[in-house]
Amino acid sequence: MLTTAQEQIISATAPVVADHLEDITSRFYPIMFDRYPEVRPLFNATHQREGTQPRALAGAVLAYVQMRQQPEQTKHALRVAIDKHVSLGITPEQYPIVGECLMMAIGEVLGDAVTEDVADAWAGLYGELADLLIEVEAERADEFAARSGGWRGTREFRIAETADESANIRSFVCEPADGLAVAAHEPGQYIGIKVDVDGETVFRHYSLSDVPNGRTLRLSIKHEEGGRMSEHFHTALGVGSTVEFLPAAGDLTLVEGDDPLLLISGGVGQTPLLPIARHGLSQGRNVVYVHSAHDADHHAFVDEVAELAQTYPDQLRVVTVHTANGQGSVDAQLLGELLTENMQCYYVGPQGFMTVVDAALVELGVPDDRRHFEQFGPSRPLTPA
Ligand SMILES: Cc1cc2nc3c(=O)[nH]c(=O)nc-3n(C[C@H](O)[C@H](O)[C@H](O)COP(=O)(O)OP(=O)(O)OC[C@H]3O[C@@H](n4cnc5c(N)ncnc54)[C@H](O)[C@@H]3O)c2cc1C
Numbered sequence: 001m002l003t004t005a006q007e008q009i010i011s012a013t014a015p016v017v018a019d020h021l022e023d024i025t026s027r028f029y030p031i032m033f034d035r036y037p038e039v040r041p042l043f044n045a046t047h048q049r050e051g052t053q054p055r056a057l058a059g060a061v062l063a064y065v066q067m068r069q070q071p072e073q074t075k076h077a078l079r080v081a082i083d084k085h086v087s088l089g090i091t092p093e094q095y096p097i098v099g100e101c102l103m104m105a106i107g108e109v110l111g112d113a114v115t116e117d118v119a120d121a122w123a124g125l126y127g128e129l130a131d132l133l134i135e136v137e138a139e140r141a142d143e144f145a146a147r148s149g150g151w152r153g154t155r156e157f158r159i160a161e162t163a164d165e166s167a168n169i170r171s172f173v174c175e176p177a178d179g180l181a182v183a184a185h186e187p188g189q190y191i192g193i194k195v196d197v198d199g200e201t202v203f204r205h206y207s208l209s210d211v212p213n214g215r216t217l218r219l220s221i222k223h224e225e226g227g228r229m230s231e232h233f234h235t236a237l238g239v240g241s242t243v244e245f246l247p248a249a250g251d252l253t254l255v256e257g258d259d260p261l262l263l264i265s266g267g268v269g270q271t272p273l274l275p276i277a278r279h280g281l282s283q284g285r286n287v288v289y290v291h292s293a294h295d296a297d298h299h300a301f302v303d304e305v306a307e308l309a310q311t312y313p314d315q316l317r318v319v320t321v322h323t324a325n326g327q328g329s330v331d332a333q334l335l336g337e338l339l340t341e342n343m344q345c346y347y348v349g350p351q352g353f354m355t356v357v358d359a360a361l362v363e364l365g366v367p368d369d370r371r372h373f374e375q376f377g378p379s380r381p382l383t384p385a
Pocket residue numbers: 044045046190204205206207208220221222223224225226227228229230231250268271272374375376377378
């Protein structure tokens with residue numbers, strides 16, 4: 001609990017912290033990676049280089065100043081972070097590490113302004129938020145472990161099958177090395193993965209590209225040239241290779257009810273939407289499945305979607321756009337033609353693609369609670385550059 005005096009200190013100093021947030025975040029990670037090299041592999045080096053993730057963490061602590069009195073609002077605002085933490089197996093013991101290094105960064109950047117009282121107040125605020133996250137994340141980890149076929153921390157899986165879905169997307173069907181059952185995830189969720197890449201431990205997130213079957217999990221990975229994990233999957237891993245999976249998480253899941261679905265994907269963004277489509281169709285819902293690919297060679301899951309269309313001819317409408325050579329694009333005009341009343345809209349793809357789709361749906365009057373999307377990296381606003 002913060003004292004009233006500490007609350008006043010936080011209110012008085014929050015604007016100064018906000019003004020120096022960039023400097024604080026750019027000091028925080030080097031301090032932490034230097035003092036605690038063991039946590040470094042958890043953080044995606046590309047997100048660090050781009051600065052997207054560092055801003056998210058420190059920004060969240062600052063935003064918490066306004067949300068302290070409403071724990072439910074805090075949990076909602078931090079739901080993406082909570083999911084990422086759960087799927088990477090972040091532990092309570094790691095919270096003091098982040099707290100200590102954040103305080104050191106604040107001290108370095110703000111210098112003499114950080115008196116002992118100021119430092120204590122901010123450490124207290126961090127501790128309060130950390131306790132809330134630790135509690136929610138423990139509940140989530142317990143819930144996943146308690147499911148039939150669930151587990152805690154990492155579990156070894158073996159690649160049982162691979163399939164080329166397009167020129168640069170390959171699926172990997174993985175089965176648990178212990179031969180036991182696999183917990184059901186919600187269609188649309190992703191999983192944390194830990195792999196030894198040439199002697200270096202690397203963590204990443206991948207959507208589960210199929211609905212749960214109790215035995216295997218499927219990832220579908222786009223080959224990023226020079227990408228640490230995806231290149232390793234495409235060039236070094238195959239049937240028989242082992243990888244470690246962490247719990248499934250993510251809140252891009254089907255909203256209950258019988259509302260029709262408008263699923264809009266660009267490129268590898270199909271991975272969470274394909275299981276959502278399958279799940280929705282199996283519930284008898286109508287689905288419009290819009291997919292934008294560069295060209296026919298880069299168009300993944302063609303056969304799988306065609307099979308779905310055959311199984312559900314009255315429920316599924318498939319719309320494909322190939323964008324190469326300006327042949328087409330997903331825009332407000334196309335979406336306006338496809339949108340019907342009460343649709344739940346889901347969209348996943350490159351940042352620019354989602355920005356266009358989001359703006360188009362807003363223009364077409366689709367409210368917030370019917371627009372659902374996920375970013376394949378740290379959260380960033382969907383505003384035109
Ligand atoms: C919730 C979620 C779900 C996801 N689902 C999927 C999915 O289903 N399928 C999928 O394919 N991906 C998915 N991703 C993305 C995935 O997690 C990885 O980010 C992606 O595979 C790239 O990782 P990588 O290690 O291959 O590339 P990274 O090593 O992270 O590199 C990314 C890019 O940066 C470039 N780069 C790397 N280092 C440097 C450098 N020093 N200088 C300049 N450029 C550099 C690389 O060449 C590459 O193009 C998902 C992400 C999230 C958060």
